[in-house]
Amino acid sequence: MITAQMFDAPRLVTQQPLMELSGVSKRYGSVEALRDVSARVYPGEVLGIVGESGSGKSTLLRMMNLEETPDIGDCSLNLPETKGNLFALSRYAARMLRAKKIGIVYQNPHLGLLMHNSSSGNVAERLLIAGERRFYVLREKARDALNASEFPLSRMDAPPIELSGGMQQRVQIAKAIALEPAVLLLDEPTTGLDVSVQALVLDTLKRLQRDRGITMVIVSHDLGVIRTMADRVMVMRRGKVVEEGLVDQVFQDPQHAYTQQLVHAKL
Ligand SMILES: Nc1ncnc2c1ncn2[C@@H]1O[C@H](COP(=O)(O)OP(=O)(O)OP(=O)(O)O)[C@@H](O)[C@H]1O
Numbered sequence: 001m002i003t004a005q006m007f008d009a010p011r012l013v014t015q016q017p018l019m020e021l022s023g024v025s026k027r028y029g030s031v032e033a034l035r036d037v038s039a040r041v042y043p044g045e046v047l048g049i050v051g052e053s054g055s056g057k058s059t060l061l062r063m064m065n066l067e068e069t070p071d072i073g074d075c076s077l078n079l080p081e082t083k084g085n086l087f088a089l090s091r092y093a094a095r096m097l098r099a100k101k102i103g104i105v106y107q108n109p110h111l112g113l114l115m116h117n118s119s120s121g122n123v124a125e126r127l128l129i130a131g132e133r134r135f136y137v138l139r140e141k142a143r144d145a146l147n148a149s150e151f152p153l154s155r156m157d158a159p160p161i162e163l164s165g166g167m168q169q170r171v172q173i174a175k176a177i178a179l180e181p182a183v184l185l186l187d188e189p190t191t192g193l194d195v196s197v198q199a200l201v202l203d204t205l206k207r208l209q210r211d212r213g214i215t216m217v218i219v220s221h222d223l224g225v226i227r228t229m230a231d232r233v234m235v236m237r238r239g240k241v242v243e244e245g246l247v248d249q250v251f252q253d254p255q256h257a258y259t260q261q262l263v264h265a266k267l
Pocket of ligand 1: 028031032033039051052053055057058059060134221
């Protein structure tokens with residue numbers, strides 16, 4: 001029998017992982033932020049990471065962004081130009097790889113943007129780091145990325161400090177996708193926005209994912225956001241992954257007591 005669900009089936013996960021973290025642990029003093037966490041991100045999928053505050057979601061995303069190194073553990077990206085454990089890269093090499101292959105959108109736009117520079121300049125900065133120097137190319141590519149992020153081009157010379165929260169997130173998205181990254185990391189990208197603005201920004205992200213097939217990892221404490229965006233989900237608690245699987249499966253039939261608690265709290 002054909003059901004509506006069949007037409008909305010999650011993208012199939014058949015390939016080799018694009019990004020793989022294995023056995024990652026990280027301590028901050030007495031706090032164990034991550035304990036033996038492994039994660040695989042497959043090409044073209046959206047992986048959601050959910051869990052309560054302090055469960056280690058953002059720390060894991062920072063590891064994926066090669067911003068931080070773990071006490072122990074490996075990270076690999078299945079791209080022609082990368083090999084071996086990426087946590088062993090020098091700071092410079094990690095920065096270049098990040099600039100060219102990984103995009104990130106933070107909850108707090110101050111972390112991702114220069115708030116007093118123009119919005120187009122913020123996007124162009126990313127292209128500059130990757131080596132582009134021609135002014136007309138920088139301007140054109142910045143405009144394209146802002147347009148794809150559904151940012152109003154009439155405001156492209158305005159600095160983010162003068163923009164609404166939703167528009168600031170669109171500038172971050174434009175900056176993150178300007179170089180067509182292999183993976184786009186989203187750390188609570190709509191938390192703190194009005195519900196209606198949140199829905200519009202999520203729509204833009206979904207459209208980008210659909211049209212460009214961008215591989216995404218989205219962190220949220222909000223099950224609704226994960227349900228809307230993700231194909232697969234990892235549930236974290238106290239620095240550990242307690243459950244993972246296809247979103248529909250995990251949310252409809254949670255196996256771990258903590259996931260059951262999360263799902264029932266939401267209902
Ligand atoms: N740079 C740091 N220095 C000290 N402790 C840290 C640091 N970064 C994270 N932690 C601690 O590690 C734990 C995991 O933090 P993390 O921010 O990854 O959790 P989270 O699930 O993203 O939480 P939230 O949703 O509140 O952002 C927390 O106890 C946090 O206080």
